[in-house]
Amino acid sequence: MPVVDTLDIDALRADTPGCAHRVHLNNAGAALMPEPVLKACRDHLTQEATHGGYEAAAEAKTALEDTYDAVAALLQCHRDEVALMENATRAWDMAFYSLSFDEGDRILTSEASYASNYLAFLQQRRRTGVEIVTIPRDDHGQIDLDALEAAIDDRTALIALTHVPTNNGLVNPAAEVGRLARAAGVPFLLDACQSAGQRPLDVDAIGCDMLSATSRKYLRGPRGMGFLYVRRALIETMEPPIIDLHAATWTGPDSYTLRADARRFETWEKNYAAQLGLRAAVRYALDLGLDAIQEAVQARAARLRGLLGDVPAVTVQDTGAVQSGIVTFTVDGQPAAEVQQALRAQHINVSVSPPSSTLLDATRRSLPPLVRASVHYYNTTDELDVLQQALLSLTT
Numbered sequence: 001m002p003v004v005d006t007l008d009i010d011a012l013r014a015d016t017p018g019c020a021h022r023v024h025l026n027n028a029g030a031a032l033m034p035e036p037v038l039k040a041c042r043d044h045l046t047q048e049a050t051h052g053g054y055e056a057a058a059e060a061k062t063a064l065e066d067t068y069d070a071v072a073a074l075l076q077c078h079r080d081e082v083a084l085m086e087n088a089t090r091a092w093d094m095a096f097y098s099l100s101f102d103e104g105d106r107i108l109t110s111e112a113s114y115a116s117n118y119l120a121f122l123q124q125r126r127r128t129g130v131e132i133v134t135i136p137r138d139d140h141g142q143i144d145l146d147a148l149e150a151a152i153d154d155r156t157a158l159i160a161l162t163h164v165p166t167n168n169g170l171v172n173p174a175a176e177v178g179r180l181a182r183a184a185g186v187p188f189l190l191d192a193c194q195s196a197g198q199r200p201l202d203v204d205a206i207g208c209d210m211l212s213a214t215s216r217k218y219l220r221g222p223r224g225m226g227f228l229y230v231r232r233a234l235i236e237t238m239e240p241p242i243i244d245l246h247a248a249t250w251t252g253p254d255s256y257t258l259r260a261d262a263r264r265f266e267t268w269e270k271n272y273a274a275q276l277g278l279r280a281a282v283r284y285a286l287d288l289g290l291d292a293i294q295e296a297v298q299a300r301a302a303r304l305r306g307l308l309g310d311v312p313a314v315t316v317q318d319t320g321a322v323q324s325g326i327v328t329f330t331v332d333g334q335p336a337a338e339v340q341q342a343l344r345a346q347h348i349n350v351s352v353s354p355p356s357s358t359l360l361d362a363t364r365r366s367l368p369p370l371v372r373a374s375v376h377y378y379n380t381t382d383e384l385d386v387l388q389q390a391l392l393s394l395t396t
C-alpha cells in the first residue's frame, strides 16, 4: 500500500531537528519535539533565568492559561475540566484515587491494562476489598464488548480502559465502551496516553468521564508533563487523595474548601517551561489536524508491518481490528534488547516492551520482551526501508 500524505512531510521534517540525525521509531516512548515546542520551552527558561521565575510566570500568564484552552480544544471539553500534571501516570492516579470504593465494589478493566494502572487496582483491592474484573479479549485482541456488557452489574463502580496499549498495535473500541458505561451509569476512566496526538479524541463522543494523557509521546511535547480531564459533573464529587494550597483554600483553623474546577487535582508548583511546550505541541497538532495525523500514522504503521512481514526471522506481534502507530515484533533467536542495541548502533531508535508493562496480555499471549517500532507522521517510507534492511542484515 503506497503512503499518500495530505501533510507536507518535508516541511514537517525540516521543522524537526531530530530528523536529521536519527531514524526515530520510538514515538510511543517520546516523539521528537518540533521547533515551536523547543522554542517555547527555551524562551521561558531564558525568561526565568533573566527576569526571575515568578516574574516570568506573571509575564507569561496569558500563554500559560492558554494551555488549558489548547488541551480543551484537543479533547473537545471545557477548560475548567482540565488539570495539568507532571505526567500521565499522576494524572490517572489523581482521578483513580479520588474515587471511593467499598468492599465488593467492582472495577472492570481489560487484559491490555497498563502496568501502573493495574498496580493501583491491586493496591486499592488490598486497601478496600474492591474486586478487579478483567474482561477477556475478543478474536481481534481488543476488549470483548459482549463480555463487558454482561459483566456490568450494580456493584460496578468503575470501567477503566487503556485506549491504545503500550505493547501492541491495537486500538481498543473506546466509544463502544463509553456507550455501555453511559447506559449503565458507571464512571469511565480512559488511559489515552498513546492515543493523544495520534488520534482525534472527543470526550463526549467517546463517553468517558475521566481521561489521562502525556505530553512527550504522540503529542511531541516535552517530557515531564501530562494532563487529566474530568467531566464537570464528577469533579465536585471527587475528593483528591492529596491536596495543597492550590487545590484547596485554608478557610479557617479547622476548615478548607476545594477548588470547584479540575485544578483541585493539581499542585501549585509547575514546570512552566514544559507547560508552554505542551501548549505549543497541542496547538501544533491541532493545526495539522488529528484526522490527517491519524491517517499518516496508520499508513506508515501498516506499511511497516508489511515490510517486517517480508523479513523471514521477524514475527509481527500486533493484534487489533483497528491498529495504531505502534508496531511490535520479535526476532527469532535474538532477544529484543539485543535487537534494540544493534539498531541503535545504526542510529535507528526503537524500544523494548517487557512483559511486565502489560502483564496480563503478555501472559495470555506468552510474549517475551517485544521490539517496539512506533511510527509518526514525520517518518518517511525510506526510514521504514532502513529498518527493514537493518533487520535483514541482522538476521542473515
Ligand SMILES: *Cc1c(COP(=O)(O)O)cnc(C)c1O
Binding pocket: 087, 088, 089, 090, 114, 162, 164, 165, 166, 191, 193, 194, 213, 214, 215, 225, 226
Ligand atoms: C506511557 C504510558 C503511560 C504512562 O505515561 P507517563 O507520562 O509516563 O506517566 C500510561 N499508559 C500508557 C498506555 C502508556 O503507554
